[in-house]
Amino acid sequence: MTKEAEIQLEQAKKLLIRGSITGAEAIIKPLASSQNSEAQLLYVDLLIRKQPSLGLDYLFDLTKQKVKGANYKAAFLLYFHSEIGVEFQSFLFQAVEEEDLSAILVAANLYYQQSYPQKAHSILSSFAHIPAVKQVLFQLNSQSEKISVSDFSDLKRPDLSKLSYELIAQEINLYTVDNFVSDFECLWLMNNAQASIKRSKVVDGETGATRVSKVRTGSVAQLKPTIQDWILLNIEKKIAAYFNLAIENGELSNVLKYLPGEEYKEHYDFFHPNDSGSEVALQDGGQRFKTVLIYLNEVEQGGETRFPRLDKSIRPKAKQLIVFNNTDNSYSPLPLSLHQGMPVISGEKWLFSKWLRAKPTSYKSILNSINVL
Numbered sequence: 001m002t003k004e005a006e007i008q009l010e011q012a013k014k015l016l017i018r019g020s021i022t023g024a025e026a027i028i029k030p031l032a033s034s035q036n037s038e039a040q041l042l043y044v045d046l047l048i049r050k051q052p053s054l055g056l057d058y059l060f061d062l063t064k065q066k067v068k069g070a071n072y073k074a075a076f077l078l079y080f081h082s083e084i085g086v087e088f089q090s091f092l093f094q095a096v097e098e099e100d101l102s103a104i105l106v107a108a109n110l111y112y113q114q115s116y117p118q119k120a121h122s123i124l125s126s127f128a129h130i131p132a133v134k135q136v137l138f139q140l141n142s143q144s145e146k147i148s149v150s151d152f153s154d155l156k157r158p159d160l161s162k163l164s165y166e167l168i169a170q171e172i173n174l175y176t177v178d179n180f181v182s183d184f185e186c187l188w189l190m191n192n193a194q195a196s197i198k199r200s201k202v203v204d205g206e207t208g209a210t211r212v213s214k215v216r217t218g219s220v221a222q223l224k225p226t227i228q229d230w231i232l233l234n235i236e237k238k239i240a241a242y243f244n245l246a247i248e249n250g251e252l253s254n255v256l257k258y259l260p261g262e263e264y265k266e267h268y269d270f271f272h273p274n275d276s277g278s279e280v281a282l283q284d285g286g287q288r289f290k291t292v293l294i295y296l297n298e299v300e301q302g303g304e305t306r307f308p309r310l311d312k313s314i315r316p317k318a319k320q321l322i323v324f325n326n327t328d329n330s331y332s333p334l335p336l337s338l339h340q341g342m343p344v345i346s347g348e349k350w351l352f353s354k355w356l357r358a359k360p361t362s363y364k365s366i367l368n369s370i371n372v373l
Contacts, residue, residue, distance in 0.1 A: 040067055072091075107123050208281045217261075253352065268333065290325055
């Protein structure tokens, strides 16, 4: 693909996110007609926004033409839209056969999610010649025997009924959920964060802007998903479904990293009504009413999540989700939600975090642009 075509496609993607269908189509349609595979796949998104059946018919034609990435995209859309009534498994299998890296990782993840580690390991082992897959195998240190996987007919969406929660503090609806994610999902999140991780910041109460502060040390990577981030979106969908939340009310997810001595001192996640900067912060979705955290690794020592006004402390436990309210049902702040990330004493602490707002945020336009909603 030429540099000019790359620039045009980026422009078209931005127009789609902003909802400018006509402007995006003027760029994408000529490129798609010239058999540019990326443009053809982006044209699917555009057509779906106009009329879903048109986009799906066009996409299924692309799979028959064996256009690169079409099987993966079909599997992605069908997985997140079970209401269409077409199963995703055969398309995902074809994408894996084409050695699509994202498809390989997704298939393995779904088997890990269903507690079929042998099948997950077998898929990864079959593509160990791909450097990124080889790295994952090394990190997982899996010793399972390799078996033949001839189709994905037994792959399913997550069964959330198997999860159980524990109430820690009724005052702020503080709960924990064990094994909310798999070891593979934890590894995937940490690996994906590496490329963009940087010094953490806080929201300035006076201006509403973000700034570096001694209150919050450590590092953060903000995850802005694309269609390649099926694993991230699957986690977000699980959170939304399990707690009956609107996924479009979320902010972008974050992956946090704390080294020894790093911490997040006592703070609130809600925007204080008396802070002049809150007016700016509240413009995108209103008040932060709920916080979701997931521990991604076992911490050698330290790193607890502490609620000083409740005299509660939750030690890091890999794959465990923590959720609590920052406000009441009318979005008034809950002072008892004061919390802190205790200093890491030894080892590293990795954490997934997600804030939910009272109303849809700008994240909705990103989800719309990749047709997750």
